[in-house]
Amino acid sequence: MTGRSAKKPTADASDWRGSFPALHQEINGHPLVYLDSAASSQQPAAVIAAVQTYQECSHANVHRGVHTLSHRATEAYESARDRIADFINASNRTEIVFTSGTTDSINLVAQSFCRPTLKPGDRIVISHLEHHSNIVPWQMLCEQTGAELVVASIDESGQVDVSEITDLLDERVKLFALAHVSNALGTVLPVKEIIGIAKTRGIPVLLDGAQAVPHLPVDVQDLDCDFYTFSGHKMFGPTGTGVLFGRESLLEAMPPYQGGGDMILEVSFEGTTYNDLPYKFEAGTPNIAGFVGLGAAVKYLQCIGMQRICQHEKELLEYMTMQLSEIQDIRLIGTAANKASVQSFMLADIHPHDVGTILDHQGVAIRTGHHCAMPVMEYFGIPGTARASLALYNTRDDVDALVAALHAAHKIFS
Amino acid sequence: MTGRSAKKPTADASDWRGSFPALHQEINGHPLVYLDSAASSQQPAAVIAAVQTYQECSHANVHRGVHTLSHRATEAYESARDRIADFINASNRTEIVFTSGTTDSINLVAQSFCRPTLKPGDRIVISHLEHHSNIVPWQMLCEQTGAELVVASIDESGQVDVSEITDLLDERVKLFALAHVSNALGTVLPVKEIIGIAKTRGIPVLLDGAQAVPHLPVDVQDLDCDFYTFSGHKMFGPTGTGVLFGRESLLEAMPPYQGGGDMILEVSFEGTTYNDLPYKFEAGTPNIAGFVGLGAAVKYLQCIGMQRICQHEKELLEYMTMQLSEIQDIRLIGTAANKASVQSFMLADIHPHDVGTILDHQGVAIRTGHHCAMPVMEYFGIPGTARASLALYNTRDDVDALVAALHAAHKIFS
Amino acid sequence: MNTQSQSTDDLRDLYRELILDHARSPRHFGKLESTSHQAEGINPLCGDKLRLYLKIDADQTISAVNFEGSGCAISVASASLLTETINGLSTERALDYYANVVYLLTGVDAANPEIRLDLGKLKALEGVREFPSRVKCATLAWHALHSAINNTNDTVSTE
Amino acid sequence: MNTQSQSTDDLRDLYRELILDHARSPRHFGKLESTSHQAEGINPLCGDKLRLYLKIDADQTISAVNFEGSGCAISVASASLLTETINGLSTERALDYYANVVYLLTGVDAANPEIRLDLGKLKALEGVREFPSRVKCATLAWHALHSAINNTNDTVSTE
């Protein structure tokens, strides 16, 4: 693992790191070591500048104006859509709906795709390792419709069981909603295999890609999924931006989610005609500046190449896991064979929250707690974990700082 | 009107203008004259800088972290809530729900406040001058529930009729949703009087304040409204931000709108406990940077003072209306006694879209079309209007440039 | 002052006499009674709304064409010019004109393989190219034509 | 290195021996059987979850107090110190302690008029003030106490 190709990506990463202003500050007298990208990532200077320039030179409301600024704003906003369609290889830009985040995207599908036809006896299937954003919308939906929420189990490594899923996917199932990568455990799920099975039974599949898009090349046509959701703020773009990819034929048939400006062709009190895709699902003034920033973030990622990022992170995650596993009294949570970006752990009997504080005092930012995945914590019988998560800008130095800080924590509590 | 106090506010406004980078550019070889703030406003440098600094120094996910950046981000985000609560004089910060815009706020009320209990025979009342965002959510709701949408008429000046509304507000009405200021016509509605009447009959009132908050002092306790909605991007803040003010007792009783992270206390597959106000309504990672910017925008407004802004715009609107009315063949649309910020008009038989293009070519940015208020256009029997809208940064010079450009348009088409 | 007059030149190029004339007095305006094909075009953003009526004979000749609706000078003039151009043509040739106008206005080929026609009067629309926010006005009627001939009978929106 | 050791000092001030001792061996831990008042405290953000049980006699004396649940060292130690402090006190005096601890940790007066008590062992919590993100851990049990005495029987959340 420390072999031939380990050096090169690390060198790249320190170049990449230079583009992120937030990483070059001191926290509590120490250089910041940011290992919390799974919660939210930092932005490269190009994204910050794109938003600023947009505000200083091009802002106006989109779609509805003949004047120059409005035209500029519309071009900037819509070209972000083209870029994102290209990035995840959607077959058409009409399949890219802009939302405020993964949570918004999933709620849209629950309310607009499922709710109108769901009835008692129908089922929605999710897995035990989902983020609350891929649990609660379905619980609410089931309460509203009388349908049943069914949960596919996980094993001690934090992986789902494909054969159990195969059994669950019967004709009662109206949607299977699944994480592509688990935020609490880092597990990469065998989504292609699962989608293949669901397809043969005509069951639509939604993937929660919030933790996948920043780390892996994602190709929605290759995956053959029906819906794919992700958030801008986890992929080096602004908060308040998200994407719902939906297969055109499905989006076409869905009623709108919210009503308002821009999602209509004609409004009268006798009746209203809805707009074409994707605008039917984009009611109200969108987060224009945010999507301009997200477009810049995607451009940044495309310039480096997701394959390279993936390789760099893979090696770094292996290094981190190895270094962590050598710490005394550590228990790694999430040990699936195929993982990305994340390692959760418990240090001796120190509560994760205390670990987080002690690390922060040494400049090391990690997340502690349930990571919005309480059922995962319940499964492992723990109140929460400490979680270190990687992004393209992290290096082995970051991992070394993490390990040193954990030793200090151990000392304080012993 | 050109009397004693006219000079001072104009002088102020040119100072204020200096704070807005976007206004200091050339469009088609002419200095930009921005008269489209009703669609979306420009941002003062302080807002642009607040967002940038946040991204460079303080960004992390909110609410869920022990580390320093997460704490900073949470403080920045939550202090925007305090500032906004103060700005509109909410009695408690828990009454300030952050949304993605006015449209989102109104849809939230429709789905979460009304939908669970609305039934055939019930009524929602709106007026004829509403923005599509205050029409379509109610049409969708009525379709979902079998309730009836009832529309209070307007007169030739663009004002509602309080005595007609009084008659409409009977026991069948479950909500009255009304613009505070009309975006197409500029009419300031007699909302306090109307709310007084609705109160005596126990009918809750939602005000769409998108066009009021940037121009008038707004005090939700004084208005005594139940819900008040507005958008950040129309009040010099970022796109993708909005506010729903709701009376605490009503918000308390409402089920959540979206499910996800942050809006829960506990999630298990047996059942989920929702979080306290306002978090129950804020599922998913919010638009942190956006609300940091909105907080800075409100601070900017508070430093000048809404009373002063209101006075300046009032005088400028009078000046603009007078100057416009002297143009040959002009027809002013929206002539109510009490107006704010907006003047719509038709120039001879030139289509508004053509007027817009000709003005843009002289650097003057106005909006043309139906302004997302098609029923208003239908009422006046026109396909759309040309609309000039003012904000605090506009001056008499802007109005003079508008008038000169309109003369040029007249010439081209004659 | 220099830029001022230059900008006025651009405007004169957009609002040529021919355009203004067709906008003021649109040809073939009004509902067509015995119609075989029709389609509606909506530009939701400026409120342009046109309905195009075609009578297509068995041999695929367009023997009558009319339009009605309201719109800006550009969209009305473009529709009016359309009716003058395609009346009497085969549907195939009309679609060639469609492709050529879209190409003139956007630089994008709407047909494959492309055929280049002499556009005649339609060249008056070329000033629109300098006004990107108006291109959709000029193409509206043409998209409706495409939709009508292909019998989708749909509402076309140019958002 | 200077800052390094300074920062370690801060940490030692947070995790004082007394705190670590109470965290490891919480006093009055476990469910109380015959309880008259109880309340739950949840800190949703780090997963702390405590339930406080009180037995309040007719004369408003707290004759028994226990807690159970799980949490970080700070919240468990704070709860443990709470049980030691208020056992045997009148509810009124217990609420005075509540107000004083909240004031110690946040600088905000939770009672009016304020009464200043000698906090004794509870002073060990004062290191938390330097760790704003941990203040809610330290106040959690105290908010639950307030809620239990006021019989709201509610879940208190410190978000």
Ligand SMILES: Cc1ncc(COP(=O)(O)O)c(C=O)c1O
């Ligand atoms: C009166 C009024 N209501 C609602 C809206 C919708 O606001 P937004 O598009 O920011 O959701 C607008 C502006 O577009 C408006 O002017």
Ligand SMILES: Cc1ncc(COP(=O)(O)O)c(C=O)c1O
């Ligand atoms: C796997 C997963 N799904 C969904 C979400 C929710 O994303 P957001 O909060 O951006 O809506 C997150 C992150 O919080 C996540 O990690």
